[in-house]
Amino acid sequence: MTTLADRLKDADLLKTDSFINGQWVGADTRFAVNSPGDRSHLADVADVGGAGARSAIDAADKAFKGWGKTSVFERARIVQRWHDLILEHADDLGTLITAEMGKPFGEAKGEVTYGAGFVNWSAEEAKRLHGETLQTPFPGTRGWTVRQPVGVVVCITPWNFPSAMITRKCGPALAAGCSVVVKPAPETPLSALALAELARRAGFPDGVFNVICGDAKAIGEVMTSSDAVRMVGFTGSTEVGKLLMRQAADGVKRVSLELGGNAPFIIMDDADLDAAADGVIASKFRAAGQTCVSANRIIAQAGIADALIERVTERMKKLKVGSGFESGVQIGPLIHDEAVERVDALVQDAKGKGAKVLVGGSPMADELGGSFYAPTLIESGSNFSLSIANSEIFGPVASVYRVESEEEIIRLANSTPYGLAAYVYTRDIGRVHRLSEGLEFGMVGVNAPMVGSPATPFGGVKESGIGREGGKWGVEEFTELKFVLLGGVNK
Ligand code: ADP
Numbered sequence: 001m002t003t004l005a006d007r008l009k010d011a012d013l014l015k016t017d018s019f020i021n022g023q024w025v026g027a028d029t030r031f032a033v034n035s036p037g038d039r040s041h042l043a044d045v046a047d048v049g050g051a052g053a054r055s056a057i058d059a060a061d062k063a064f065k066g067w068g069k070t071s072v073f074e075r076a077r078i079v080q081r082w083h084d085l086i087l088e089h090a091d092d093l094g095t096l097i098t099a100e101m102g103k104p105f106g107e108a109k110g111e112v113t114y115g116a117g118f119v120n121w122s123a124e125e126a127k128r129l130h131g132e133t134l135q136t137p138f139p140g141t142r143g144w145t146v147r148q149p150v151g152v153v154v155c156i157t158p159w160n161f162p163s164a165m166i167t168r169k170c171g172p173a174l175a176a177g178c179s180v181v182v183k184p185a186p187e188t189p190l191s192a193l194a195l196a197e198l199a200r201r202a203g204f205p206d207g208v209f210n211v212i213c214g215d216a217k218a219i220g221e222v223m224t225s226s227d228a229v230r231m232v233g234f235t236g237s238t239e240v241g242k243l244l245m246r247q248a249a250d251g252v253k254r255v256s257l258e259l260g261g262n263a264p265f266i267i268m269d270d271a272d273l274d275a276a277a278d279g280v281i282a283s284k285f286r287a288a289g290q291t292c293v294s295a296n297r298i299i300a301q302a303g304i305a306d307a308l309i310e311r312v313t314e315r316m317k318k319l320k321v322g323s324g325f326e327s328g329v330q331i332g333p334l335i336h337d338e339a340v341e342r343v344d345a346l347v348q349d350a351k352g353k354g355a356k357v358l359v360g361g362s363p364m365a366d367e368l369g370g371s372f373y374a375p376t377l378i379e380s381g382s383n384f385s386l387s388i389a390n391s392e393i394f395g396p397v398a399s400v401y402r403v404e405s406e407e408e409i410i411r412l413a414n415s416t417p418y419g420l421a422a423y424v425y426t427r428d429i430g431r432v433h434r435l436s437e438g439l440e441f442g443m444v445g446v447n448a449p450m451v452g453s454p455a456t457p458f459g460g461v462k463e464s465g466i467g468r469e470g471g472k473w474g475v476e477e478f479t480e481l482k483f484v485l486l487g488g489v490n491k
Contacts, residue, residue: 004042004099004190008092012197018048018213019196021059022206025052027214031186036102036333036371037323045189047214053181053222056210060152060179061228063207068149068177076123079175082202083119086112086167086195093163093194098324100188101162102332102371103287105324114452115164118470119171121454125475126175134483140490147479149177150254151230154223156216156244158236159335160290162188166195168458168469169233169256174209176478178231181210181223185236187335189213224248231256231478235292238418238463245466256467256477258292258459260392261420264413265295265449266435268406269303271425272447277311279449280398283423285319285375286450288331289396290339292464293421293443293451297389298400299409305402309358312377312398316359319375322368331396333371340371343395346388347376350399355380355388360397373397384412392418406431410438420460421451442468 005011017024027046035042048056067075086093094109103111134143153173157165166182173180184192196211212219223229224247231254234244238259245255265283267276283295300308324332334340340363351357360376376397380386388399403409413422422441426432436444442460443451452458457468467477 004096007095007099010089010092013089013092013096013194014043014190015193015197016043016045018046018052018056019193019200019209019211020048020052020056021210022200027052029214031214033100033187033190035099036335037098037325038370042099043190045213048212049214050218050222052212052214053183053219054226056181056212057152057154057223057226057228059207060181060210063205064149064152064179067179067205067208068151070177072126072129072175072177075177076126076175078203079119079123079171082199082204083116083123083171085198085202086116086119089194089198090116093191096190096194097162097188098332100190101159101335102324104329104332107286108324111161111164115161115167117454118164118168118474122171122175122475125472126172128472129176129475129479136485138487140488142486142489144484146482146484147476148482150478150480151178152228153178153180153231153233153478154229155180155182155233156220156223156236157182157184157192159185159187160287162191163195165235166192168474170209172469172475173233173478174204176475178478179208181212183212183216183219183223186213186216220244221247224253225251227251229253234258241465256469257465258467258469259420259463259465260418261292261460261464262296262390262392262416262418263293263421263423263441264439265298265423266409266413266425267298267300267304267308268424268426268428268431269301270428270431271304272427273304273307273311275447276308276425277315279423279425279447280312281315283449284398285331285396288334288373290335290394292392294393295398295423296393297384297413298398299403299413300400301409302402302404305400309377309379309400312400313359316375316377316398321364321372321375323370331375333368334373334395335371337365337371339395340365340373343373343393343397346391346393347378347397350378350380350386350388353386354383355386355399384415390416406434410435414440417463418460419462420464421445423449
């Protein structure tokens with residue numbers, strides 16, 4: 001039987017202990033990591049718990065004192081080395097993602113490259129963290145601003161992008177001069193630990209970059225209550241984000257939260273319908289629909305709804321479902337069996353309330369031997385009260401709605417507590433402006449099904465979060481703006 005280590009070109013990237021203060025630290029308690037694609041056991045990872053969190057934060061606190069003061073050029077060299085090593089080992093990092101999370105290998109490798117882009121960008125961008133000289137009202141004074149690193153940052157990350165959600169936070173944090181403690185999701189610790197091994201090789205001083213695995217609640221409590229921690233970066237559910245925000249409030253820690261979404265994918269009657277159907281497939285089925293920016297409500301203007309459904313159906317029938325390691329597969333498994341049950345419950349509920357299932361509509365676990373769900377297309381009419389319209393589907397289920405007017409489309413699209421990504425397909429320039437301005441979302445893709453890149457701001461409004469990752473904003477997020485007033489300048 002091929003083990004995970006056998007699949008790697010560099011088996012040393014397979015780590016199962018936590019990385020604290022430059023050392024690999026084990027624990028008596030371990031938790032199993034299993035592959036959602038075939039249910040095989042991959043590894044037993046040490047749970048270092050609250051005690052591990054404490055020692056990692058202590059190490060990060062000590063390390064920050066030096067790292068925060070090094071020249072940005074020196075820091076950027078090490079951050080850049082980390083980037084280069086990530087790309088050099090993209091095959092292995094992709095293999096780890098596919099094994100523990102399930103997404104197709106090509107997509108997994110794409111995630112590695114995408115995530116590495118933030119590391120590279122940040123290494124460059126941190127050199128441009130400029131201050132300004134300011135006018136002052138007081139005679140004989142001068143004023144200026146400087147940007148300084150926030151301090152010790154903790155990052156709590158999800159399983160759907162096991163690699164990129166870490167690099168997207170840690171690239172800018174490290175380049176800005178912060179030290180970091182990462183807690184990855186229990187489903188996908190191996191990608192995080194491999195990144196730690198590459199950070200070790202890149203030459204970060206001990207304690208600057210730490211990865212700890214284990215009990216989320218215990219670790220989260222230590223992280224949010226420690227005086228040394230100045231910032232909590234989180235990507236995950238809105239529920240846990242709110243909890244962490246409440247916990248961080250006592251110490252008035254900075255929070256950067258990237259939470260759930262309920263993306264409307266709007267197709268207006270003047271749209272290029274082939275491009276829109278391609279967009280639906282790209283947005284809906286990447287990572288089997290398990291992304292916070294996945295199309296959640298496909299809103300077609302009534303006149304073109306049938307033509308769109310026909311095009312989407314045609315494309316969906318060609319999607320290949322299976323193990324992420326099998327060539328040609330576009331849809332891998334969901335993260336675990338509970339996810340399959342949750343997605344199926346949404347589909348059955350919609351069906352019971354009158355929605356029509358046009359493609360798929362059931363689990364494929366029995367035939368494929370893993371946590372699979374068939375790519376599914378549902379026609380939900382104009383029933384926006386369905387659970388499937390109001391919860392994040394996080395699965396390969398496309399639910400299409402029909403709405404007549406532009407005003408009603410904007411109103412319905414905004415009728416959610418979430419505000420992460422929205423998509424609009426139209427060729428009318430007036431509509432481009434009216435919709436992109438009217439939609440209460442942090443990002444709007446117009447005739448574009450994907451919105452994230454290292455150079456651009458990623459983040460949400462309303463209950464989808466606070467803060468932005470990417471671009472100059474993603475680096476600034478990890479800095480404090482300090483004002484200095486100098487007196488006694490006049491003789
Ligand atoms: P999902 O439901 O997609 O797994 P979560 O928000 O539960 O999303 O998980 C995202 C990250 O938050 C994971 O690393 C998880 O371990 C962590 N997490 C979950 N609960 C807590 C908690 N109480 N305190 C700190 N971290 C938590």
